[in-house]
Amino acid sequence: MTVTTSGQRRTPKVAKTNSVVKKVVMAVSGIIMILYLIAHMIGNLHAFQGAQAYNDYATWLRTFGEPALPKRTILTVIEVVLTVSVLAHMWAAFSLWYQAKRARPVGYVTKKAMAQSYASRTMRWGGVIILAFIVYHLLDMTTGTVNLAADKSEPFDRLVASFTNPWVTAFYVIALVLLGMHLRHGIWSATQTLGQSNRRRERTVNAAATSLSVLLIAGFLVVPLAIAIGALR
Amino acid sequence: MRLTLRIWRQKDPSVKGTMVTYKLDDISPDMSFLEMLDVLNERLIMDGDDPVAFDHDCREGICGMCGVMINGKAHGGEHTTTCQLHMRSFKDGDTIDVEPWRASPFPVIKDLAVDRRAFDRIIQAGGYISVPTGTAPEAHSTPVPKKDSDAAFDAATCIGCGACVAACPNASSMLFTAAKVTHLGLLPQGQPERYDRVVNMVTQQDLEGFGGCTNIGECSASCPKGISMETISRLNHDLLGALRAGVKPKS
Ligand code: HEM
Numbered sequence A: 001m002t003v004t005t006s007g008q009r010r011t012p013k014v015a016k017t018n019s020v021v022k023k024v025v026m027a028v029s030g031i032i033m034i035l036y037l038i039a040h041m042i043g044n045l046h047a048f049q050g051a052q053a054y055n056d057y058a059t060w061l062r063t064f065g066e067p068a069l070p071k072r073t074i075l076t077v078i079e080v081v082l083t084v085s086v087l088a089h090m091w092a093a094f095s096l097w098y099q100a101k102r103a104r105p106v107g108y109v110t111k112k113a114m115a116q117s118y119a120s121r122t123m124r125w126g127g128v129i130i131l132a133f134i135v136y137h138l139l140d141m142t143t144g145t146v147n148l149a150a151d152k153s154e155p156f157d158r159l160v161a162s163f164t165n166p167w168v169t170a171f172y173v174i175a176l177v178l179l180g181m182h183l184r185h186g187i188w189s190a191t192q193t194l195g196q197s198n199r200r201r202e203r204t205v206n207a208a209a210t211s212l213s214v215l216l217i218a219g220f221l222v223v224p225l226a227i228a229i230g231a232l233r
Numbered sequence B: 001m002r003l004t005l006r007i008w009r010q011k012d013p014s015v016k017g018t019m020v021t022y023k024l025d026d027i028s029p030d031m032s033f034l035e036m037l038d039v040l041n042e043r044l045i046m047d048g049d050d051p052v053a054f055d056h057d058c059r060e061g062i063c064g065m066c067g068v069m070i071n072g073k074a075h076g077g078e079h080t081t082t083c084q085l086h087m088r089s090f091k092d093g094d095t096i097d098v099e100p101w102r103a104s105p106f107p108v109i110k111d112l113a114v115d116r117r118a119f120d121r122i123i124q125a126g127g128y129i130s131v132p133t134g135t136a137p138e139a140h141s142t143p144v145p146k147k148d149s150d151a152a153f154d155a156a157t158c159i160g161c162g163a164c165v166a167a168c169p170n171a172s173s174m175l176f177t178a179a180k181v182t183h184l185g186l187l188p189q190g191q192p193e194r195y196d197r198v199v200n201m202v203t204q205q206d207l208e209g210f211g212g213c214t215n216i217g218e219c220s221a222s223c224p225k226g227i228s229m230e231t232i233s234r235l236n237h238d239l240l241g242a243l244r245a246g247v248k249p250k251s
């Protein structure tokens, strides 16, 4: 029997890194980001203890470990790990996106879905929107560049300034719901990618992915919504 | 039954194809989808036209040759093969779109027929076990737990039709490869080559130009044999083990 190698000449570039390895990079970086998000969500709830407690918490994040550790040590470590995670996650996502595009240059005239969920279909563009949101969020709450509060504002002032504006609040809500869907499919997908799923566990994994995403996003949403409706100032 | 068919016609790989409309009267609901195409082809031949090229062999759902996209679903989306799909699944007066599998590793040969040899090369990369020839060994000398043999058998029912690739939004061949890796990886006879197998088969599917899996699940839902998503998790598990053990793909 003759073995043709035409397929091997067709795609030398995309095939350099094993496609499953790309998925593992995506899963591991995604899990790191989820762990951070859980801590971040719980931390945000300090807002309900009032402006003083919230600002103190923000200061504590920067002074944690002093004097044994220099100022901002923990925060810097977290920032570096997260930046690396986001970059690795994006590299894998775009590279698989490109690979999929090359794998089907000619589309179908008629194509109907059998099983795919909305969440699984919006991973790529949803991810891009989430990235845009992350950039905006940092400019809003961390640096204050795009924030509507005065220059020398405290963290709590920035919260109130943003979420009393309905447009900003709406953007946060949309981005968070998208993030929730991303995680809904992402947690299930990561379990598969890391080889931890099976037929018996499938239901449990899916239920856990849904409940974790809903809880996390609900936890994030309560702060902006409470400020928007005036329950928290 | 009266039907309107819109079929992808493409003379050969070098020219562009297009959807062509045909009208059929007098189709029996008991005909299989391929028999319906036979009726159309007889008429085309009588009229001196070029008949529609489509692949088929066994016509009993075991060879995996006959897959086409029917109304946007692989094999028509009825959990069976195109040859086992019957016209009673359609309504009188329906319009049916018929297209070939779409993936760059499955180039169109003519009309609905595509070249699926990329699958053969994935099998050649690792979908086998090495055993000495000679008399068949005594079956009782290698016991297989019932649970494993059942799961291996489920995976072994894959007929290599390519519906998983055709249905996948990424055009990934993961379900096919995972079915083979699972089938052999669960049996004692598959153990010696287990790690090499998964690394080489995944490398080959990437080289062929298939997309990467993102666990969307279209493949399993479209598979005529119901190969489960669990096989993909098993493949990933084996691959991680192999990479940790330092297994490299053969060049
Ligand atoms: C920077 C913007 C982002 C982009 C462009 C992006 C894109 C993607 C894509 C394309 C996938 C694969 C989809 C699939 O498996 O079907 C994915 C998976 C995933 N994402 Fe993201 N994402 C982003 C941000 C995030 C964030 C902030 C988190 C976590 C908090 C996250 C967590 C995950 C997880 C856990 C997975 C599953 C990994 C896997 O499939 O094995 N992503 N992402």
Ligand code: SF4
Residues within 6 Å of the ligand: B157, B158, B159, B160, B161, B162, B163, B164, B165, B175, B176, B179, B219, B222, B223, B224, B225, B226, B227
């Ligand atoms: S896994 Fe199912 S859809 Fe894919 S080739 Fe095998 S039988 Fe066909």
Ligand code: FES
Residues within 6 Å of the ligand: B055, B056, B057, B058, B059, B060, B061, B062, B063, B064, B065, B066, B067, B081, B082, B083, B084
């Ligand atoms: S012709 Fe053999 S499976 Fe359909």
